[in-house]
Amino acid sequence: MTSDLLNVSDLRVSFATDTGIARVLDKVNFSIQRGEIVGLVGESGCGKTTLARAILGILPVNSARIDGGRIQFQSENLLEMPSERLSKEVRGRTITFIPQDPFSSFNPVFTIGSQITDLMRWKSPLRNTHSLTQGSPWWSLRRYEKQRFKADRARVLELLRAVQLPEPEAILRKYPHEISGGQRQRLMIAQALLPEPQLIIADEPTTALDVTIQAQILKLLRQLAHDRDIAVLFTTHDLGTTYEICDRITVMYAGQEMESATTSDFFNRPSHPYTQKLLESLPRDKERLQGIPGDIPTLISPPTGCRFHPRCDRADKTCADTRPAAKSIWTNHTVRCHHPNTHQELNRKLIN
Amino acid sequence: MNTAPKQTILRISKLKKFFAIRNAWKRRIGWLKAVDDISLEVYRGEILGIVGESGCGKSTLGKTLMGIHKSNGGEVVFEDRPLVNLTRQESRQLSRQLQYSYQDPGASLDPRWKIRRSLHEPLVIHSGLDYQERDERVKSILDAVGLPQGHLELYPHEISGGQQRRVGLARILTLHPSLIILDEPTSGLDVSVQATILSLFLDLKKQFDLTYMFISHDLSVIRMLCDRVAVMYLGKIVELGETETIFNHPRHPYTQSLLAAIPVIGGKRITDNFWLEGEPPNPSALPSGCRFRTRCPNALAICAESDPPLRSDWPHQQVACTLAE
Incomplete structure (x- = not known):
């Protein structure tokens, strides 16, 4: 097999x-x-x-x-x-x-947007492909490259639309407690889809x-x-x-x-x-x-x-x-x- | 369904329970209408699903009936006696006959007490029986709920979730109530355990002549078990009637969407044809008129004007929708 x-x-x-x-x-x-x-x-x-x-x-x-x-x-x-x-x-x-529980997977003191961006910093599908970040030490990631940031953000927004979240830009500015359980689960799905996985x-x-x-x-x-x-x-x-x-x-x-x-x-x-x-x-x-x-x-x-x-x-x-x-x-x-x-x-x- | 004339055991009329919403300075800034103007009758010997x-x-409805929450208006008549402004003694008398089974009976058993003591407690409070008589009653009830006598000597953490529920039931039944409010009695149980608990409910109902008010979110359980169903949405009953009628001909769009959302094994996949979108609005800032109109696919301008009352234009069914036909 x-x-x-x-x-x-x-x-x-x-x-x-x-x-x-x-x-x-x-x-x-x-x-x-x-x-x-x-x-x-x-x-x-x-x-x-x-x-x-x-x-x-x-x-x-x-x-x-x-x-x-x-x-x-x-x-x-x-x-x-x-x-x-x-x-x-x-x-x-x-x-x-x-x-199972989408609430405990978010940090309550950061906005959703910052948490998803952070995820993209480490797990973005664009990550190892870009010349600037390849082989660079971990601290250089802090200078998150502008272009990649834009591309990643566009991708996040596109996915939030794909999981049918209303007003994706506004959601990125919100804190986890401000959205409902169903929306949080949609966000989790969007997060799971972000790195273009083979298996969820x-x-x-x-x-x-x-x-x-x-x-x-x-x-x-x-x-x-x-x-x-x-x-x-x-x-x-x-x-x-x-x-x-x-x-x-x-x-x-x-x-x-x-x-x-x-x-x-x-x-x-x-x-x-x-x-x-x-x-x-x-x-x-x-x-x-x-x-x-x-x-x-x-x-x-x-x-x-x-x-x-x-x-x-x-x-x-x-x-x-x-x-x-x-x-x-x-x-x-x-x-x-x-x-x-x-x-x-x-x-x-x-x-x- | 039996043909004998229905005898009302519990009549609720215009019951209200509002919770105050307060700001940081404890000033009231609004009301959360958890139970808003509910009228309902429970007949003897039936299982009414909520x-x-x-x-x-x-759940707030159930707890308000029990007097756990104080109501903000309305009337409840139980066994021809009003359930408001009772003295302590009177309410103690009544609570023998009207019992409430909590969602998680494991949490309502004292972890430091053996099952025997937990089962004795209601009898100590409500009856003047001596130890021997109490123990006899406890043992017979334990038999009825299908637990071995040896369990009397165990602590709550030593038995499984299904058995804890049986103990919880036994504890209620020792007082021989006539109406039991079951609040989500099978949530958190596996299907195989749920099946045994549900058939236990049916057996006990026959054995002790019980009436159940069965609060649940699980429609397949409700459909199988209940004679009549009340569908609630944001503090209101939107549809009320006999189970078969409601499940075969739901008339309120909310009931229709709720039924469309339960997976029916062997039926159509709901994932192919589910249409309801959005989520319930914030209960502290309800939309004007009909509460469902923000999600309703058929909503018209008229729906925003007034909150539709329950209309009984159909046999065995009442619907709170202006457009239902």
Whole structure:
């Protein structure tokens, strides 16, 4: 699989906690193609944010440890890249990030304009191309070259218009508390788009927003990503939003990825028992409503084999012994389960 | 829906709750109309959904009913008794029957108390039962909300969010209320836990003859659970009626846009056809006339003149829009 933009294989991450070592990611395999919007869904504590942070290389240094695996991004392993190069060329340049809470990502004492300009100073796509700044020491950046400033500012304004912010010039002069949550999230999207990235990692970008604003933001993000051919990794716990925006969905449970399918297959032909249960617990019908019995396991002493087996009604002895390998049951549809439904069965169910 | 004549359990008329906006010198410079002239009836045995975006005043409505906020006008009648200017004793009497479930029950449990003590507390305050009788009642309620007896000896931080919600519910139910105001009861829960909590609500309603006022921003939950819905926008009810009618034939443009914004799995992608633009105006400086006109696609000059009242021109549905047909 050389065509993948991002390919995570056998990634293991553990966290040191007061009560022991939590194995938060257990041999996760995951990939994104160029220009594709992939949803990463799962309940809270399933490791989706950890995966997003591992890709960006911003796991907490004190407590997190990467125990193994690869994160292949454009034919380079990000885990082996020197951290200086990672921060200069990848993080904030070719991979950008949209956080869950846009308010805490802005500094409240500076205007939005000055913060975005500052970002452009370091991460502008025009940066290493310009003769004056190339190879110059860091302090020369202070004498921010006038021409580049103008070009950058024009680009910022153009992007603010692209994310449909009203009166972009006025917004640049405002402080973060003066604009609403929806506008702040639009600004975050604009910031993520500024360095012309290949991949945007959006970590629950709409959970703090109202439904009508969420719909606007999702529409915008989907449109901009497709127009500019940018891949998006969209983590969320809300299955509805993944249906809206994603081309492909990967579902995670307790640090293991369970199933990966195109959006229509995911919702119409869920093969993994966990996915099926998750879809059944969506509020749709009073009579059929049912949750998943039991609780999410602690990651300090997780179940052996498939981590879902204690709550699964198809589980047998093999499930507790070995973790199932990824099985491809259809094009773009892989399942890690010993007893998955096949597409023939699922189609039959769909017809009935 | 049952055919028996509907019995009103709670009647709200022209309820107002304004918050003063003060400047740095504490001088009042305006009012924030969180609940503005709301009239509503809740019938016995139903689930009434109150839905709206954040800041529309739905929680303030619930809290004003409970007396947590003092109202600035209007009348509330609960079980044929007015809920205003009560003495302490009277309001204590009433609060046994009218209960409020907070958005985050984990935060309303004392972290230093075991669950047993938290569950005993309302009974200590409201009933003259001795320890043995109280403990029996607590245990039976704990059974009803589906928690094991062993949980009585645990502290709040030792149980999960879903279980904390169950404890919160148990705490309310020990007093056998008739109406419970549920304020965002499932926010912050995962879908699989949400599903179990929602089915618990339905079970308990049957078991204890409860009436719910269900405040939520989640339209799919409201649609599944509620018999009637009130849609709020900036302190006003813009549409009120039976769930099926409202969800199938929304007449107010705000309700229409709200419904268009919920992702329906298997349906059309909203990202392809969502039309509402802009954000709600500042609630302390409302536009004249209809509050939605600044975002409304059909707004005419007439909309700026007067605030449209709820019109009941349709069966099972009331709409506050001049242009609705």
